[in-house]
Amino acid sequence: MMCYQCEQTKNNTGCTEIGICGKTPEVSALQDLLIYSVKGLGSLAHIARTSAGIEDAEVNTFVNGAIFSTLTNVNFADDRFVEFVTESRHLHAKLAAQLAAKGVQVPASETAAQPWHAPMPHPLVWNSQPAALGGVGAMLEVAEQTGIAARQKTLGLTLAGLQELLMYGLKGLCAYAHHAEALGHRGPKVYADVQELLHFLSTPAAADVGAVLDHCFQAGATNFRVMEMLSNAHSSTFGHPVPTPVSLNPIPGKAILVTGHDMHDMHMLLEQTAGMGINVYTHGEMLPAHGYPGLKKYPHLAGHFGGAWYRQKIDFAAFPGSIAVTTNCVLDPLTAYKGNIYTINETGLSGIPHIKADATGHKDFTPIIKRALELPGFTEADCAAREQKKDVTVGFGHNAVLSVAPQVIDAIQTGKLEHIFLVGGCDGSEPQRKYYSKLYQFMPTNTMVLTLGCGKFRIFDQDFGTLPGTDLPRLLDMGQCNDAYSALVVATELAKVFKTDVNSLPLSLDLSWFEQKAVAVLLTLLHLGVRNIRLGPRLPAFLTPEAVGVLVDKFNLLPANVVDPEADMKMMMECK
Ligand code: FSO
Ligand code: SF4
Numbered sequence: 001m002m003c004y005q006c007e008q009t010k011n012n013t014g015c016t017e018i019g020i021c022g023k024t025p026e027v028s029a030l031q032d033l034l035i036y037s038v039k040g041l042g043s044l045a046h047i048a049r050t051s052a053g054i055e056d057a058e059v060n061t062f063v064n065g066a067i068f069s070t071l072t073n074v075n076f077a078d079d080r081f082v083e084f085v086t087e088s089r090h091l092h093a094k095l096a097a098q099l100a101a102k103g104v105q106v107p108a109s110e111t112a113a114q115p116w117h118a119p120m121p122h123p124l125v126w127n128s129q130p131a132a133l134g135g136v137g138a139m140l141e142v143a144e145q146t147g148i149a150a151r152q153k154t155l156g157l158t159l160a161g162l163q164e165l166l167m168y169g170l171k172g173l174c175a176y177a178h179h180a181e182a183l184g185h186r187g188p189k190v191y192a193d194v195q196e197l198l199h200f201l202s203t204p205a206a207a208d209v210g211a212v213l214d215h216c217f218q219a220g221a222t223n224f225r226v227m228e229m230l231s232n233a234h235s236s237t238f239g240h241p242v243p244t245p246v247s248l249n250p251i252p253g254k255a256i257l258v259t260g261h262d263m264h265d266m267h268m269l270l271e272q273t274a275g276m277g278i279n280v281y282t283h284g285e286m287l288p289a290h291g292y293p294g295l296k297k298y299p300h301l302a303g304h305f306g307g308a309w310y311r312q313k314i315d316f317a318a319f320p321g322s323i324a325v326t327t328n329c330v331l332d333p334l335t336a337y338k339g340n341i342y343t344i345n346e347t348g349l350s351g352i353p354h355i356k357a358d359a360t361g362h363k364d365f366t367p368i369i370k371r372a373l374e375l376p377g378f379t380e381a382d383c384a385a386r387e388q389k390k391d392v393t394v395g396f397g398h399n400a401v402l403s404v405a406p407q408v409i410d411a412i413q414t415g416k417l418e419h420i421f422l423v424g425g426c427d428g429s430e431p432q433r434k435y436y437s438k439l440y441q442f443m444p445t446n447t448m449v450l451t452l453g454c455g456k457f458r459i460f461d462q463d464f465g466t467l468p469g470t471d472l473p474r475l476l477d478m479g480q481c482n483d484a485y486s487a488l489v490v491a492t493e494l495a496k497v498f499k500t501d502v503n504s505l506p507l508s509l510d511l512s513w514f515e516q517k518a519v520a521v522l523l524t525l526l527h528l529g530v531r532n533i534r535l536g537p538r539l540p541a542f543l544t545p546e547a548v549g550v551l552v553d554k555f556n557l558l559p560a561n562v563v564d565p566e567a568d569m570k571m572m573m574e575c576k
Pocket of ligand 2 (some may be wrong): 004006008014018072073
């Protein structure tokens, strides 16, 4: 096995025996095979669209969902990947038949294996081979030949890493696109872009550093539209987020904890539990759910429980109800709560029940509800014994922030607001991530901070007060990692008012990354020409010093100074 797609990869070089995340070599190989197969299916869909005008909705949805399933901390169940690969080949055959019916032949030049496919054929060819792929064992034999290690040998480390940068960016944007699709928002151009980029990765042009980088920025452009589509999907379904206090103190009664990012699932679960006397709590990246009018109207959306994803073994073990996992990040469960947890959507855990949608998209959460009713829930004594915490406030999406734009602009013009920080992204367990907690201690009081993503859990319950001389809160939580879109809307609107560009605002971006959605957001920022971004706690292992050099030259991308946050703060206050 060889996997280096996330920030916690072993020794910042790659997981080779077992993933730090717990991913087994088998699951790793099956994920590699799925990506290889989906590159073939995406290529065929691109050819079918551009040469025969064929648009297959089933293929479009499958490609994005299958790619999403390979994200870090989404799915650890080998049988699910066997299903995905089988389905990929099935859809390939279906699409090939549609092309044949139109009398269109795939040109031989499109099926020629590139050196980095070796020893495998072009994925278009492999997908259509009638090989028996009955089970995990048979699939693993071929799967092991599709990993990054083989590509590194033929492409070299820099080019192999840049191709992965594109693929990881695609993984992130497919996750966001899949969330939007769950809410009925589809982007025909998004499917076309994803499949064009998958096609590109199997063409001779993908052996050129410049061409791969250009396609990375193209993926960033697509991701910007995807994040906008997802933002619109959320606000048109549930209303624009509004500032909302959220209780961190549980209340007596039966309980369900919802983790992940999927607001559609949260809504369905709230509907199905209405009036049953069960309290629903958010965990991790579900915290922003409390800000949406269409979700906060449910009185049994009772509060938030726990911190960022990496603490889930502590949080889930302490939760006296059932647990619904809508998306990443999920970890191999402890015995203490193995009987209480359920996966949904693209997530999967070996031996854990999985709730599938029916043909209409409806999900029946009865097993989760039944389990919640069997479990004790929070007792009066539990609640009394817990330390009473202050509420936190969520719901500062772009609509809410822009509604106070005149006050923010006045504060900048009168010197009450000297600098704005966007400290967004993911959290994780490594000690270097203490940098983000310490950073806030050095922030002067005449500054504001925008947070988003699970990185917010470093500070979300701290009191930042208001900007002196104003009633503007200093800490504004903009939402999930995909709500980076909101931050970009705010920055762009401020730049317009000050007749400048985002790079000239008194604004610093200090991003913590963990998995591939953060890669997609980074590619979007680079596509928009945003400079001086700090990235930490470590630079991606898949980027060689040569590749990083290109990004530093072009965008002045900076590694976060994790050993000296005070020095970083000083530089950011000087807009460096
Ligand atoms: Fe965090 Fe996990 Fe939202 Fe990520 S929960 S780490 S970038 O999956 O998605 O911020
Ligand atoms: Fe390692 Fe991250 Fe890959 Fe898991 S996803 S195997 S932790 S690099």
